[in-house]
Amino acid sequence: MPVAAALVLAACQSDEGDEADMGSPDMDAPGEENGEDGDGEGTDAGDAEGEPIVIGRISALEGPYAAGAEDGERGVEMVLEEFDHEVAGRPIEVIVESSDTTPETAVDRARKLVEQDGVNLIHGPLSGAEGEALASYAHDTEHVTIVDAASGASTTTLSDPAPNYFRWHSEGAMWTAPLGPHVIDELGYERVATLAEDYAFPHAQVGGFLEGFCEAGGELASTHWVPLGESDYSSVIASIPDDIDAIFVALGGSDAVDFLSQAIDFGLEKPIIGGSLLVGSDVLESEGRVRENVEGIVTSMVYPPSSADVYEWQDFVQRYQEMFPDEGFETPSNFAILYYNSFKSLLLGIEEAGGVVEEDDGESLRAAMSEMSWESPIGPLELNENRQAETDVFISEVVENDGELTTELREVAEQVEQPDTPWERLDECPS
Secondary structure, three states, X not given: OOOOOEEEEEOOOOOOOOOOOOOOEOOOOOOOOOOOOOOOOOOOOOOOOOOOEEEEEEEOOOOOOHHHHHHHHHHHHHHHHHOOOEEOOEEEEEEEEEOOOOHHHHHHHHHHHHHHOOXXXXXXXXXXXXXXXXXXXXXXXXXXEEEEOOXXXXXXXXXXXXXXXXXXXXXXXXXXXXXXXXXXXXXXXOEEEXXXXXXHHHHHHHHHHHHHHHHOOOEEEEEEEEOOOOOOOXXXXXXXXXXOOEEEEEOOHHHHHHHHHHHHHOOOOOOEEEOOOOOOHHHHOOOOOHHHOOOOOEEEEOOOOOOOOOOOHHHHHHHHHHHOOOOOOOOOOHHHHHHHHHHHHHHHHHHHOOOOOOOOOOHHHHHHHHHOEEEEOOEEEEEOOOOEEOOOEEEEEEEEEOOEXXXXXXXXXXXXXXXXXXXXXXXXXXX
C-alpha cells in the first residue's frame, strides 16, 4: 500500500458469507465472517443491505517501520478477503491514516478520524509510543473502541488501562521474557550489554529480557540507548565493553538494518542476541550487508519461523505467499501476522455483537470481545482482565538454508503471562 495521508477504502460483500478459513470465535456467532480490501482503492459495493460500518485505521507508513507497516497492510487485506468484504450484514468502509511512529502524529490522526470522519472504531497503531498515546486518548473518547494493531509497550495495558482499548497480541516484555533464561541455560551467556532504541517498546523488550536473565544469575555490563531512526552506530559499537559474552539488541526496521551492516564495518565481534524485531523478514530480506552478520543470532518472537508446523501457521504462510507473490516478503513479517490477528479479532467481535456498534457507543462490541476467544495462526487468543492477550513466544535462530537466510525454531514458551511491571527504561538489573 502506498504512503498516503488518508485512503478511503470501501468494501464489498459476497452473496453468502462463508465462515473464515483460519479461526472462528469460541462463541455462538449470529452470522458469517466477512471483511474488506486494503489496496488503497475503493471497491464497488456488494449486496450487503445494512448501513456501512466505518473503521478508522492508523498505520506507520512513514518512518523507520514503513516496510513493516506495508506488510501489516497485507495482513489486513488477508482478513478482508476472508470476510468477503462485509461484517454482520454491513459493508465495510476503511479510512487509513498514515503515521510516522511518533505519539503526537498518532493522536492527531485519531482525532481526525473521530472528529472529522465520525468513526467509532479505530484499528492501530504500530509503534509502542503510539500505543501509549492512543491508550491515553481512549480515556477521553469513551464511545470509540480502539483495537491495537501491533504496538508493544508494556505500559499501554498495565498503567491505568482504558476500558475501550483492546490488544489482541502480547506485549514487548512478554516476547523477550523467555529469552533471558534461555541464553544462560542454552548458550552460556552470563554477562551481557544491551542496545536499544530509547522509547516505550524497546524499554519493554529490555525489561522483559533482563528480568529473566538477571533472575537466572546473569550480569549486566552496560546499557546503550539510541533515538528511534538512528543511522550512525559507530560510537555505540566503539563503546561496547570487551568483557561481555554477548550483546542484546532491541532495534527494528531500518535501525536494525543500519546497525547490523555497521557492526561489520566497525568490528563488533561479540555474539548478538536479538530483540523481537532485529531479524524479522523485513530486515533479513533488506538490501545491504545484513546477511553477513546475522547467521547464528538467537531471538524470541511472537510468531514462529516460516517452516514451523504449529497451529495454522503453515496455512497462513501459504496464503500470504499466494496473495502477494511479488510485493510481499518471502515469509510474512511480525507486522503481517499482528495486523491480521488484531483486525480479524475486531471483525469477529463485531459479528458477535450482531453488528451493533454506534447504537450503544460500542458497549455490545466491547462485551463481546472481552469474552471472546479464537484459534489464530499462531495459537489461541483471548484477553486477560486488562484486555490484553497472552500468547506463545517462539525462540528461534537465524540459519542459512540453500543460500537463503531464515529462522529455525529452538523452543516454544507457551502462553507467556503479562508481567506485573510496566517496564520503563532500565540501566541496571531490575531489583
